[in-house]
Amino acid sequence: MADIYDKVIELARRRGFVWPTSECYGSVAGFIDYGPLGAMLKRKIENVWRDFYIAREGYFEIECPTIGEESIYIASGHVKGFADKMIQCPHCNEFHRADHICDAHGIANSETKSLEELTEILKNLPCPACSETFDGSAVYYFNLMFQTTIGPGSQRTGYLRPETAQGIFTDFGRLLRFYRDKLPFGAVQIGKSYRNEISPRQGMIRLREFTQAEAEIFVHPEKKDHPNFERYAERIVPLRGIKQQECGGEPLEITMREAVSSGIVANEYVAYYVALTHDFLITCGADPKKVRFRQHLPDERAHYATDCWDAEILSGRFGWVETVGIADRTDYDLKAHSKQSGDSFTVFIPYDEPKKGWEKRIVPDMGALGPKYRGKAKAVADALSASKPTDKGAEIEIDGEKILIPPELYEVREHETEIRGEDVMPHVIEPSYGIDRILYSILEHSYDEEDVEGEIRRVLHFPPRVAPVQAAVLPLMGRDDLDTIALKIMDEIQNEGLIAQYDDSGAIGRRYRRQDEIGTPFAITVDYDTKEDKTVTLRDRDSMKQIRCDADKVPGILRDLIRGRISFEDLE
RNA sequence: GCACCGAUGGUCUAGUGGUAUGACUUUGGCCUUCCAAGCCAAUAGCCCGGGUUCAAUUCCCGAUCGGUGCACCA
Known part of the structure; x- marks a missing residue:
C-alpha cells in the first residue's frame, strides 16, 4: 500500500533529492546521500535558518571538528550517560x-x-x-557514540560528536571575549553529528549521521526576558503543555505573551524560540496545521533542564515527529566543563554601584614575632591574620596549643574595600534543529498529486525561497531562433544569481510537469510573440497561471518573487 | 539485536530450473504555436555471497537493504 512516504521517497530517489548511500556496495542503514536537488534544498533550508539566527538574532556561526577528544564527552556526560x-x-x-x-x-x-x-x-x-x-x-x-583513535599508536580516544552543542560550550571563553564580555550572547553551529543507533529505521527520520543546526544562547540566570520579545509576543502557536497532555486535551492556541504570563512556558527566551521556530518551519514550507509544540513531561525532561519544548511535525507515515528541541539547560553544561577542565566558564558582571565596605586587617609584627616564636612564627602569623582580636590580645591555636598574642605584637588596620561585581555562570537556552527531519517533513508537506484530465500531476509546492531550482527556461519550439532567445534569457537569470534549468526536450506540457515535480516555482516560456514584442510568459507553478512580461524584466521579477517582495498575484 | 515479510531496467511491475513481460521515464529522430498527445528507434534489469544442479533470476542457507512487530532511541 503506497502511502505518502512511499510516494515522496520514490520521487525523491528518482529526481535526485535523496537516496541510499553507496548503493553499489549495498548501502548502510542509517546513512543517506543527498542528491543534486536534495543537497540544494538542504542548503537553502540551512540558509533560511541562518537568516533567522545569524542575520536577525545576531548570533555568529562557528564550525568545530566532528571528532572530539574524550574529555569533552566525559564532561558532557556522553561517555557515561549516552x-x-x-x-x-x-x-x-x-x-x-x-x-x-x-x-x-x-x-x-x-x-x-x-x-x-x-x-x-x-x-x-x-x-x-x-x-x-x-x-x-x-x-x-x-x-551510542562512534569511537575512534586519534593519531598513531592509538594514544588518545576520540568520539564522533553526538551533537554540535559541545563545540560551542568548549569555545565559551573565546566566544565570551569575542562578544566583549557581555551577556546575553549566542553562537550557532550547523553540521553533522553522529549516533550509532542500534536500529535505525524510518528512512530519513533516524539517521546515524545527521545534520543539526544548534544555537546556544548564554543568558544571565536571573534575566530571562528576551530583548526582542515583542517581535513574537502576539504570535499564536499551538502548545501542548504538561496539562494538555495529561488530560488529553487539544493544544492551547495562545499568544506567547499569555504563555509566559500564565507560566505555561518558563520564560521569555524559551517562548521566543518556540515562536521563532514556528515561524521558521512554516517559512520553509511546513504546513501550519501540522506543526505543534509539546512540552517535555517532568519525568522525561533532563534533570538539569527547567523547561523543554519539542516542535513536532505531523507525518502521514510517522505521526508526530520531533524535529526541534528548545530547552533551558540552565548552567549544567558550563558547570560540567568547568569541573572537567578547571576553567571558570563565568562572566564578570559589574554591579551598578560597586559595593563598598570597611575591612579590618590584622598585620603581624614579624620583627617581634620572629625571634619570639622562631620556627612557629609563620604559623602564628597566619593564624593571627585570621583571628578576631579583643582588647586583651588575640587568642590563636597552634597544633592544639592555645596561645594569647598580646596587642603589641600586631597592628589592626582598617581599610576601605570595593567589590565591583561578581562572576556569574550563564544559563544556556538551546534551540536544536534536526535538519534532515525538517527536510523530509517539507518534502512530505509539499507533495501533492492532482488529477489533470486523467493524468496524475505531481507537484512539490516548495516556497520559492527553498526551491532547489528557482526558474525554468523553456523555448516553445527548438527552432526559429526561439532557442537562442531562451538561452540568452537563461544567461541573464543565472547572472542574477538564480538557479535555473533550461529544457527544450519534448512537448511544453511535459516540461512543465518535470519542473512541477521538482518544485520549480516559476517557468519562463519563449514563444513566437517574443520575437515580435520581446515579451515572454511567466508561469506560476501552484496556480498554473501565466502572465506576459518583458523579457528584460524577467531576472528582476524573479528575484523579487523569490525573495517574497511581490507575489504572482501582484503581476496578474 | 530478535521474529516475520519483501527485493526483477531510472521508476512501477509480469513471469520462469534453460538469462526475462509490459507500462512510464530518459535519449535521438519525425511531428507539434503553452500544460505528461502521436509515430519510429535506442539505452537500460533478475540485490550480494555460498550451496544443490548439466544449468539458479527462480530451490535452499547466509549476508545486505527495506517494511512491520518487539526491543532501543528522541
Missing part, C-alpha cells in the same frame, strides 16, 4: 536493558550500579521475553 547497560538472554538471544529489568523487579538505584553488580543481580532473574534466567550473562555497555 550508553545503555545491555544484557543478552543466553536462551532466547533477546537483548534487554539491564536497568529496565531491575526496575521491573523493584530493585532501586539500578542506574548507579556497576556492570558486575548488575550481572550478579540479574543472574537469577527471568528474561522478560522467554522467562528463563540470565544465568550470569555479562551486562555490558552499549555506547
Whole structure:
C-alpha cells in the first residue's frame, strides 16, 4: 500500500533529492546521500535558518571538528550517560536493558550500579521475553557514540560528536571575549553529528549521521526576558503543555505573551524560540496545521533542564515527529566543563554601584614575632591574620596549643574595600534543529498529486525561497531562433544569481510537469510573440497561471518573487 | 539485536530450473504555436555471497537493504 512516504521517497530517489548511500556496495542503514536537488534544498533550508539566527538574532556561526577528544564527552556526560547497560538472554538471544529489568523487579538505584553488580543481580532473574534466567550473562555497555583513535599508536580516544552543542560550550571563553564580555550572547553551529543507533529505521527520520543546526544562547540566570520579545509576543502557536497532555486535551492556541504570563512556558527566551521556530518551519514550507509544540513531561525532561519544548511535525507515515528541541539547560553544561577542565566558564558582571565596605586587617609584627616564636612564627602569623582580636590580645591555636598574642605584637588596620561585581555562570537556552527531519517533513508537506484530465500531476509546492531550482527556461519550439532567445534569457537569470534549468526536450506540457515535480516555482516560456514584442510568459507553478512580461524584466521579477517582495498575484 | 515479510531496467511491475513481460521515464529522430498527445528507434534489469544442479533470476542457507512487530532511541 503506497502511502505518502512511499510516494515522496520514490520521487525523491528518482529526481535526485535523496537516496541510499553507496548503493553499489549495498548501502548502510542509517546513512543517506543527498542528491543534486536534495543537497540544494538542504542548503537553502540551512540558509533560511541562518537568516533567522545569524542575520536577525545576531548570533555568529562557528564550525568545530566532528571528532572530539574524550574529555569533552566525559564532561558532557556522553561517555557515561549516552550508553545503555545491555544484557543478552543466553536462551532466547533477546537483548534487554539491564536497568529496565531491575526496575521491573523493584530493585532501586539500578542506574548507579556497576556492570558486575548488575550481572550478579540479574543472574537469577527471568528474561522478560522467554522467562528463563540470565544465568550470569555479562551486562555490558552499549555506547551510542562512534569511537575512534586519534593519531598513531592509538594514544588518545576520540568520539564522533553526538551533537554540535559541545563545540560551542568548549569555545565559551573565546566566544565570551569575542562578544566583549557581555551577556546575553549566542553562537550557532550547523553540521553533522553522529549516533550509532542500534536500529535505525524510518528512512530519513533516524539517521546515524545527521545534520543539526544548534544555537546556544548564554543568558544571565536571573534575566530571562528576551530583548526582542515583542517581535513574537502576539504570535499564536499551538502548545501542548504538561496539562494538555495529561488530560488529553487539544493544544492551547495562545499568544506567547499569555504563555509566559500564565507560566505555561518558563520564560521569555524559551517562548521566543518556540515562536521563532514556528515561524521558521512554516517559512520553509511546513504546513501550519501540522506543526505543534509539546512540552517535555517532568519525568522525561533532563534533570538539569527547567523547561523543554519539542516542535513536532505531523507525518502521514510517522505521526508526530520531533524535529526541534528548545530547552533551558540552565548552567549544567558550563558547570560540567568547568569541573572537567578547571576553567571558570563565568562572566564578570559589574554591579551598578560597586559595593563598598570597611575591612579590618590584622598585620603581624614579624620583627617581634620572629625571634619570639622562631620556627612557629609563620604559623602564628597566619593564624593571627585570621583571628578576631579583643582588647586583651588575640587568642590563636597552634597544633592544639592555645596561645594569647598580646596587642603589641600586631597592628589592626582598617581599610576601605570595593567589590565591583561578581562572576556569574550563564544559563544556556538551546534551540536544536534536526535538519534532515525538517527536510523530509517539507518534502512530505509539499507533495501533492492532482488529477489533470486523467493524468496524475505531481507537484512539490516548495516556497520559492527553498526551491532547489528557482526558474525554468523553456523555448516553445527548438527552432526559429526561439532557442537562442531562451538561452540568452537563461544567461541573464543565472547572472542574477538564480538557479535555473533550461529544457527544450519534448512537448511544453511535459516540461512543465518535470519542473512541477521538482518544485520549480516559476517557468519562463519563449514563444513566437517574443520575437515580435520581446515579451515572454511567466508561469506560476501552484496556480498554473501565466502572465506576459518583458523579457528584460524577467531576472528582476524573479528575484523579487523569490525573495517574497511581490507575489504572482501582484503581476496578474 | 530478535521474529516475520519483501527485493526483477531510472521508476512501477509480469513471469520462469534453460538469462526475462509490459507500462512510464530518459535519449535521438519525425511531428507539434503553452500544460505528461502521436509515430519510429535506442539505452537500460533478475540485490550480494555460498550451496544443490548439466544449468539458479527462480530451490535452499547466509549476508545486505527495506517494511512491520518487539526491543532501543528522541
